[in-house]
Amino acid sequence: MTKTEAIRPKPAAKKRADNHAMAPINARLTPEDKVELLRQMLRMRRFEQASLKFYNAGKMGGFLHVYIGQEAIAAGTVSLLGEHDHIITAYRDHAHALAVGMSMNECMAELFGKATGCSKGKGGSMHFFAPDKNYWGGHGIVAGQTPLGLGLAFGIKYKGLKGAALCFLGDGAVNQGCFSESLNMAALFNLPVIYIIENNRYSMGTSLERSSAVDRCLAQRAEAYGIDWALASGEDIYEVRAVTQKAIERAHHESKPMVIEFDTYRYYGHSVADANHKGGYRKEEEIEHYKNELDPIRTFKARLIAEKSLTEELYEAIDAEAKAEAAASARFADESPFPTVESVFEDVYFEVDRQTEAGRTGRFFFND
Amino acid sequence: MALIEYREALNQALSEEIERDPNVVLIGEEVAQYNGAYKVTRGLWKKYGDRRVVDTPISEAAFVGMGIGASMMGLRPVIELMFWSFATVAYDQIVNNAGQIRFMSGGLINCPIVIRGPANGGTNVGATHSHTPENWMAAIPGLKVVSPSNGYDAKGLLKTAIRDNDPVMFMENTLLYGEKCEVPQEEYLIPLGKADFKRRGKDVSLIAHGRSVLIARKAAELLAAEHDIDAEVLDLRSIRPLDEEAILETVSKTHRVVLVDESKPFCGVSAQISTLIMEKAFDELDAPVRRVCSLDAPAIYSPGVEHLQLPTPDRVIQKVREIC
Incomplete structure (x- = not known):
């Protein structure tokens, strides 16, 4: 078996999928719960498809890293979180935001750079946050969030809470030094942090084979620190939930870290500008293969219909609703005002914003 | 105490x-x-x-x-x-x-x-x-x-x-x-953004932070003793936020300024203070603002030389005498 084959297991066999479906965390799902998971994945996809459309229409600036193809991971993991569980991710952050309950309106408005955006138009696509929903971003520097995830777990443990910090990263991020440093400290301090590598096979335009020295998989690097790890399919939401649930339970009950690697795939480029389709770094057939054979939404839909949890009519209704919600969010964003230029001096210093005594003492900004 | x-x-x-x-x-x-x-x-x-x-x-x-x-x-x-x-x-x-x-x-x-x-x-x-x-x-x-x-x-x-x-x-x-x-034994707090006059004087303002304040104070003593120059020493204490009021107060009082700053001169703290004085107190100045920083090169190891790369009282005195 070549290394490439080893890290890309064949499509999950039906038996394997059935086992995950029967895992306790999935077996207890009602038909309504299952449809809700599917609905979340559809909302993510329709939101991002709408965002692409408006990006191409010139409504947004900068980058737009879409998650399409990876939805089962954000939807599956976030569906497991409790009151004291926290999440943090990298720049491909729209789906996680919707999963934690951020509205399409605030997310789309942020992409449009509007004052009504979740970060008031100050953060953009890569920087969505909702601390009230235990969502700590949205981070633009590759692996820069991995020590922060460690810190969230440190905070959980320090406060004596039964919680976990889920820190998502891409396959490219595993080669940054601070991730290795974080793994060492996670193990050393027994912190309840779960690093979730969303391996979509390409760090920008560089394939996994060209960027990472691997034996079996990326998550296996955890072994060097005595941290348990798992390699799983990121295309089957039942598998995502079953594997993640074990890690969460371990974090809650033993305060132990874990590394999970989900095999997944993004259909679109690293960002909108990408060397993808025109004879670039991957073949069109490869993309089509994932879309046709392994799409997480298509796969789950088929399963739910087979289970009789879902009808084609219900699916169409949910999908239409997601599309309408996304379209409405674009209208909301388009009609919203831009932030004022003066607003750049807000949200820089807490003490200045609150005009506390500390915020009124001395000069903070140095414009002429 | x-x-x-x-x-x-x-x-x-x-x-x-x-x-x-x-x-x-x-x-x-x-x-x-x-x-x-x-x-x-x-x-x-x-x-x-x-x-x-x-x-x-x-x-x-x-x-x-x-x-x-x-x-x-x-x-x-x-x-x-x-x-x-x-x-x-x-x-x-x-x-x-x-x-x-x-x-x-x-x-x-x-x-x-x-x-x-x-x-x-x-x-x-x-x-x-x-x-x-x-x-x-x-x-x-x-x-x-x-x-x-x-x-x-x-x-x-x-x-x-x-x-x-x-x-x-x-x-x-x-x-x-x-x-x-x-x-003191009892609790006290010092706000950020509040500079402190470590020495009052009337002829020239020495503005510094950190250990450079000690250099400035030493220079001020020597200036008084040997050159009959009465220097004021302002300790910034915090760089950001910055006590602009205190800086402008001393400049308006002495009309001459030497900035003492252990950071490097290029884009250093003193460069910012100098710009601020030029922008806000140009008419108060009777001489150009002078600076004493670490010499603009990587820090040398040599014990015989390194202390000379940092601001020294002698260099401060020299700059003061150029404008007083």
Whole structure:
């Protein structure tokens, strides 16, 4: 078996999928719960498809890293979180935001750079946050969030809470030094942090084979620190939930870290500008293969219909609703005002914003 | 009042804040069992234990980032860098995470973190360990930078920094750790953004921060004794926020300024102060603003030379005499 084959297991066999479906965390799902998971994945996809459309229409600036193809991971993991569980991710952050309950309106408005955006138009696509929903971003520097995830777990443990910090990263991020440093400290301090590598096979335009020295998989690097790890399919939401649930339970009950690697795939480029389709770094057939054979939404839909949890009519209704919600969010964003230029001096210093005594003492900004 | 070392003043500040606020936690290399590389945290681990005083591996990016993440959760970590020079390996965490997350989240998040440690040359440890990064940090809107020149200020400023709700870069000095000064028994705080006149004078203003304040004071004594020049010494204490009022007050009084700044001259703190004076007090000046900085090259190791690369009283006197 070549290394490439080893890290890309064949499509999950039906038996394997059935086992995950029967895992306790999935077996207890009602038909309504299952449809809700599917609905979340559809909302993510329709939101991002709408965002692409408006990006191409010139409504947004900068980058737009879409998650399409990876939805089962954000939807599956976030569906497991409790009151004291926290999440943090990298720049491909729209789906996680919707999963934690951020509205399409605030997310789309942020992409449009509007004052009504979740970060008031100050953060953009890569920087969505909702601390009230235990969502700590949205981070633009590759692996820069991995020590922060460690810190969230440190905070959980320090406060004596039964919680976990889920820190998502891409396959490219595993080669940054601070991730290795974080793994060492996670193990050393027994912190309840779960690093979730969303391996979509390409760090920008560089394939996994060209960027990472691997034996079996990326998550296996955890072994060097005595941290348990798992390699799983990121295309089957039942598998995502079953594997993640074990890690969460371990974090809650033993305060132990874990590394999970989900095999997944993004259909679109690293960002909108990408060397993808025109004879670039991957073949069109490869993309089509994932879309046709392994799409997480298509796969789950088929399963739910087979289970009789879902009808084609219900699916169409949910999908239409997601599309309408996304379209409405674009209208909301388009009609919203831009932030004022003066607003750049807000949200820089807490003490200045609150005009506390500390915020009124001395000069903070140095414009002429 | 008790006569104590600068490091002891810092130690008292840390101890008092640990006692006061259960969310204060000290994190860094050798801060616990070793009592701190420069003994600033001496005795704290023994007194407060593993939970409040945490030794880390040599992983600045991870432990600084961990502190930032924990601060987002409501803790108030005080992170020790053994040398501020090591901020280079944690620069992304400090600049992009501590410095930008409040803004990029539209004000939803704040990082009440203090990063502290020595930031100075003059100890013959070579260029990698001798950086004076107050200008690197003060150049980032979102960060605050403090640089106390004596133990009294150090204690009051550190206590304020720990209670501040923004990230504060607290820059100490290994050459000052053993300096003694009077520190009261009762609690006191010193606000950030409030400079302090360390000497009153009428002929020229010497504006400095950190150990350069000592150089300026020494120069002022010699100027008075040998040249009949009465210099005023203004200690900035914090770089950002900056006490612009005090700077303009002294410039308007003496009309002559020499800036004394151990950071490098190019884009250094003194360059910013000089611009500020030009913008706001041009008509008050009777002479061009002069600067005494570290000589603009990497810090030399040689014990016979390094002290001459830093600001010296002689260089200050020379600059003062050019304009007085």
